[in-house]
Amino acid sequence: MSMKEKDVVQEPPCTSESLSNYLWKDKPDEDKWADCVHCGMCLEACPTYELTGQEQHSPRGRVHLIKSVADGKLEVNEQFMDPVFACLDCKACTTACPADVDVGGLIEEARGQIRQAMPLTGWRGAVSKFFLHRLFPHPGRLQSAGNLLKLYQKSGIQTAVRKTGLLKMMPEHLATMETVMLEVKQSVRKKYHKEEVVKAKGETKNEVAFLTGCVMDVMFSDINDSTVNVLTRNGNDVAIPKKQTCCGALHVHAGDRDMGRKLAKQNIEAFEDADTVVANAAGCGCMLTEYPELFREEEIEWRERAEKFADKVVDVSKYLHDSGYEKPKAEINTKLTYHDACHLAHGQGVRQEPRDILLDIPGVEMVQMPNADRCCGSAGIYNITNPEMADGVLESKMENVPEEVEMISMGNPGCMLQMAMGVEKYGRNEKVVHTIQLLDWAYQKEDKQRGQT
Amino acid sequence: MIISDLISDLTSMLPDSHVEEKSSPNQFFGNDGDIIISPKTENDIAAVLHYANENNKKMNIAGNGTKRGFGGTENKADILLSLSDYKGIIEHTVGDMTITVKPGTPFQELQDYLSTHNQKISLDPSHPEEATIGGVIAANDSGPKRLGYGSARDHVIGLRMAYPNGEIIRSGGKVVKNVAGYDMNKLFVGSMGTLGVVTEIVLKLRPLPKYESLMLLTFEKESKEEIRSFAVQFLDSMMEPVSMELLNPELAEKLTGQKVLTLAIAFEDVESSVHYQEEFVKNMKSGASQMTILAQQEAKEFWKRFNYLFPNGQREQNGLAAEAVVKVGVKNLDVIQILKESDWLEDAHNVSVHAHGGLGHGLCQVHLQGAQDDIIKAIDSLRKTVKQLNGYAVIKHLPLALRQVIDVWGGKPSYFFLLEGIKTKIDPKKTLNPKRYVGGL
Amino acid sequence: MLRKKGLKTHDKHIKKLAAIVGPKEILFHKEELISYESDGFTIHSHMPKAVVFPTNTEEVAEVVKYCSDNDLPFLARGAGTGLSGGAIPLNGEVIISLVKMKRLLSVDLENRRAVVEPGYVNLKLTNSISDKGYYYAPDPSSQYCCTIGGNVAENAGGAHCLKYGVTTNHILGLEVVTPTGKIMEIGHDGIPDAPGYDLLGILTGSEGTLGIVTKITVRILKNPEEKQTVLAYFDDVADGSQAVSDIVSAGIVPAALEMMDKIAIEGVESAAFPVGHPKDIEALLLIEVDGISAGINEQINEILDVCKKRNVRSVKVAQDDEERAKWWANRKTGFGAMGTISPDYLVQDGVIPRSTLPEVLKRIGEISKESGLRIANIFHAGDGNLHPLILFDSRIPGQTDKALEAGSACLQACADAGGSITGEHGVGIEKREEMRFVFSDKEIEAQTDIREVFNPHYLLNAGKLFPSPGRCAEVKKELKAAE
Incomplete structure (x- = not known):
């Protein structure tokens, strides 16, 4: 038997108008998926699609899934959760998208629905x-x-x-x-706990407030130290508001939007007096700029404040680049490559500034990393929750790290941890550094040399 | 049915066509007919086809007969349909750079007309004065400028075909880019008239180049490695030759008077660009011992002579000597090996060999002259070499007697069932050009 | 998270297919399948039965053979960026996704060819040989993500096919799994003019209805020595389209000659890659000339002259690669960019003889008025390939139908002008009925005859490309077959 032309289904264009299966507050935003025309330009940008080749693990596939729940074609269940939580939140799709579809925002909203529908239980819940x-x-x-x-x-x-x-x-x-795991030293907040403001070395040109970040300040305290050094050296008074708290990125990525809002409000208040909020962790900085999204449907009275706050946030590399900084005179003779943290490149559009800073350090030779803005797989705590996928993403990242470099520089602690793991796992020996750290070292070396002469 | 009945049947049916008995069918090349019909309208063409198909008559199709020696194992069919009276330009839209023509129009006639508009069909088939555009399309012919020009399949954008049942089927259209339905043009181009009779052809045109030149390079040592390394180096440059044809010494002698392996490189562009490219070649360490540049008219004349080097089906021969033209397809640079092989054939089989091949595309033509037996042996031996190179050898021109003993197409491909399926669908009664094509289709 | 659970299904076909490709390489849950209910054409959707991910030709052949033997409809899919619905599983097909067959198998620079698997992404080929100075010419706007297998199926074009031709002009050889599961090699080693009917030609552009391509030998080209790009702004669409004709008539063959109208410019300027085009111009031309450096300036000057004669408001030449890339990114993301000015769009793909450009554009303007829908125009003006983008909002009842009607009317206008209903997007589901604008019943039957030769059981990608038999000869044929 064979299929006859007349058996072939000739359906009318679909016009299903059914009830949404999003039953909880803070629903995914219809306008966000309305922009998606399913063109597929996002596919190759997506690390999880690259790995799986499966459309449900692609940005447009996820958008389609999220839309399908709203259309009543799917329910919020375990099978829906898989692809939604497998997203790395790397936002590479947002860069690739010709229509600027906010896939990341949709994913987070969908995760909010999932967490309300199916609270975490068992060890995952506990952890x-x-x-x-x-x-x-x-x-x-x-x-x-x-x-x-x-x-x-x-x-x-x-x-x-x-x-x-x-x-x-x-x-x-x-x-x-x-x-x-890095050697833990004293955190910046502890170090400067007696001072409201760390004064600029020399004349004060600007005042900034510094988001120390929670993990950053504890596990990567020397980077925070470097950041304060670099800022003060370039004429900035650095305020470290005591009331500041975790940015909430991890909570929002995990679908805990209530907690996200709580932390957001606390930070908005803590930095109310500042004109400029400097962050040195791309993930945190990016989250701060996205606070308005949290108040889209809930507590909308905070929305305006969130927007005002978001406008003040800037990554340290961009801040230095725009406000001017002293070019170090001491040489750091090294060959390095630069990795674009997703939340810096895709999230905040900061690509060239850190590279320029690195190239301003005498002796630094930069080797271009292919696909430098490809996610490393860290993605907050993704490497803990989705180890298999994270490993695959990391492997393809490490393949792109040029053989001949001694250092890999970047602007995000999560990436640093993940890349350090990559170095360890694939038997490489590159040193993983934060861009600002390198600048600080050059300054320190310069000072030391001056001291000797 | 006796021939006179057939003639009277057809004459009454086709008032506008010339119908006559063919007194002495072409014994030498075959592919002839008991009667010859020369229609002047598409209606008549369709009517003849319909008639033949209904009455189980076999039919050969011809233009001016230059490809009479290409394929086919029969002396004659019931009818020879000649398209040589079905000629002329139907429409030329200068701004769109497209032209619609009837199949019997001689190729050169078209080019001459188009040149008055600074346009051309980007093809350089052999025997352009005699060859009709229909024949060029049916055989998917291309010439020494294939590298820059492409082949007939790249220029045909629309066709009207009379199917064996007399229906007119259009394919493609008048636009240069078109993916509506299957690309049926491709199926008909090169089908050697076995699927239908082309009644109208739409071609896309190109502007005439503002300047052209030809560089002839000869290599003293004539070593394969030397030529290969030059070709590789030149092809890896950003120059844009329209031809990079390697000529064996015998062929070169006919064209240049010098019996030496010669590389012909042609450029067509604005004058400054052509000279720039000539300089580039001069500055290359080519190992060439001699470089001659022919500009404009001189170059044109060279190519004109080139296109008349080999025999065609209009010309019959006498005696036991025969001529064959073999089209060989190999990977681009393997052309060098085929040309070397041709030289060897000369000694081994006592035939004279004229050969050329394009380094940018891998197509060669080998012209053999000699005793019939020797020619068969030479072709067999050439085919062995070609097979080792994963290529093919198709005999484009050969007397009928020899075509009856050697498969000019070189066997059936693994996907022959698809070719056969297509033929059977369109021409189930095998009315058109019987046994002319691959695998006896 | 990849599904790690075992196969929980009682469907014997799924079990069997899983045994062929492996349990991790098959999807069959509703939530996994829903992303495959449409491709780049979203007006139609239908759920597949399953999606399988073969990793080699033999697996493809085995899956095809199984489907063919068991009367399961099936179709092949690449990146799913097609704009005419060619990969939509209308009949609940088993989708054979070729995205895991994505290797570049070989590159032979000396003989200018490369062999790729069908899932290999178009742009990756150029990227992988660009350091040696080579590229792959067909450049559909989706080249960042579309696969070469899909390009072959659709005979994809692109902005630069004006000079260099479309996919079919660059395919030297194919390995194909026929709809009954046989593996065929056509165009051995990529040697041109293989004896026999031109199967490469008929397969290319057959929209996945004649076979599944598993290996492709393509021609690669050396980069042009120089490239110059011109951007020209016009206050009048007619001037712009006249300039197009003039350029071509001057004997220049630009590598690309693109045009955008006012609404299209509004779209691209509010999207991700704005260039800063003035908001009040009626049309812009993007013209690229490439070739030997010594001859380029002459051509550029000629183009500038033509533009000036046609009342150009301003015209400039790209100063560097960066500027050129910016202009092209703006143009190439043009369709997706419509998302920023309209919730939905329908892109059409008519082709017309270049000389009829002004009258057809006028007609499209009328269609826009009649339908009450805005229509943006982005198109390959050099080869007369129009892309009217009909902007609509599917949430407003009736608008989808109106958009479809307007789209069809645009195609009618192209057909009336002596053109075609599709230049590069294919017929797919979308333009099946419009095939009647350009072909008679008999001509359509001539094509379905060819399909029967390749696809005798009609299980591969059924219901695409040709109008449903209603009044056409095919019904008669069906009846005959039933007798």
């Missing part, structure tokens, strides 16, 4: 609750977690763990992560 509710919003506690980590590192247990092969008993991805 998530511990990190997102008990830890990140409380710098003090993070500090002590940091202390714990410090204890762990200092006490020799770390060495013991590594030596005894206990590592092998940990899940593989956690084991790799452990090996790259």
